[in-house]
Amino acid sequence: MLILLTNDDGIQAAGLWAMYRRLLDLGEVAVVAPLTMQSAAGHGITVMTPLVTSQVTVAEGFTGTAVDGRPADCVKLAISQLLPRPPDLVVSGINAGANVGINVIYSGTVAAAIEAAFLGVPAVAVSLYLRNGIPPDYAGAAALARRTLDQILAHGLSRSQVVSVNLPALAPGQAPAGIRVVRQCTRPWVDNYERRKDPRGRDYYWNTSVFTLATDDDDTDVAALRDGYATVTPLHFDLTDRAQLEKWSSSQWKL
């Protein structure tokens, strides 16, 4: 089994290499990840500038290919050019921060997984909820991620399937509440910006929004993660609103 491992935090990120170590006994693992941090890159791709690649060896002695581009670029380039054969699985993460609720759409971690699914490779995005006062434990998160991944594979993951896994913030010694299969919460979060004046008198704005796992319907990723569960959310990439399509298809349109 050939596994492509990528992320959106960049090839030096602790979460990437923690996941790497936990995948080694599952198959051959090729790391192709962004050279720089690409958080909130969404599903951007690079079309007007070239993608420069380089071999990077991190402190632990692990080597991967860094791509000076976005997470989705890494997947496209790896599958099209860099890997000896199409991978059997793409894993994206472990992301430093949860990707639940509408953050799923901003997430470069999830975009990399969706790109893989476009191209017919099953993919799992893995994200760790970071919480003030709880130091991130990537080794522990990777162990949880691997147990979750094994179950996903046991349930069967077909070509073009995408799954987003989120792991709870656990204090040292704390166990997860369990694991839940839940839907994506689609509630918006409130935008806050702080306005300042630059030395030339132009207004500029800092995004000061704080994403919190607020109270929500119990069957969502947001609520389950808040309650200490690891979450599993199957995703798709057909953005067609089928109900609306059906309604509008049967009515009169003309130019």
Add this chain to the structure above:
Amino acid sequence: MLILLTNDDGIQAAGLWAMYRRLLDLGEVAVVAPLTMQSAAGHGITVMTPLVTSQVTVAEGFTGTAVDGRPADCVKLAISQLLPRPPDLVVSGINAGANVGINVIYSGTVAAAIEAAFLGVPAVAVSLYLRNGIPPDYAGAAALARRTLDQILAHGLSRSQVVSVNLPALAPGQAPAGIRVVRQCTRPWVDNYERRKDPRGRDYYWNTSVFTLATDDDDTDVAALRDGYATVTPLHFDLTDRAQLEKWSSSQWKL
């Protein structure tokens, strides 16, 4: 009616101002658009750096606010900070290039519309298919876009609804084949990269993929646009794969 007009090609783009002129008799139009070209930006947002704004007056004497950020940033900032009240409608475009098939997911034009829908504002993304040998006619496209928009509004567009409109490439004097309500095609397109060596010996890759409207199922956006129709595709932003969710929810999971 207050309309927020944005795009992903930047505030100087011809398509933006062609659309602007066609919206003026529909309501008050506020332009908040990226300072620079943001094609294929996907649904990226800016969280680590500030958003610098400036007033820009284009040659025709129209004025808007330029945001040194991504399309989704423009919508967030406009709704949260720049507009006197929440807009009744967001229009994104006219994009220079079709946004059909899986390009919907890479598109900054569509991302801006989806961001608006997140925030409870109905939104329409408008894109013009560019075809070699046919000079882009933004004025003509804007007229078509307006007729399409009027029909969408007549059918009723609720809060949080997103619609993607694509307009055909028409030679001078050519009429569109008609208008069709169609689903998003989810077929992948083949990635091509050209490998080169930089002066330091590192590999770099140019994306040489050419997106063509190939043969496809007749009920898709790709096929209808290829056949000269204007297309209307209702979109949603709930990425949960409901069928898989239901299947997995009823089976055994444990950590």
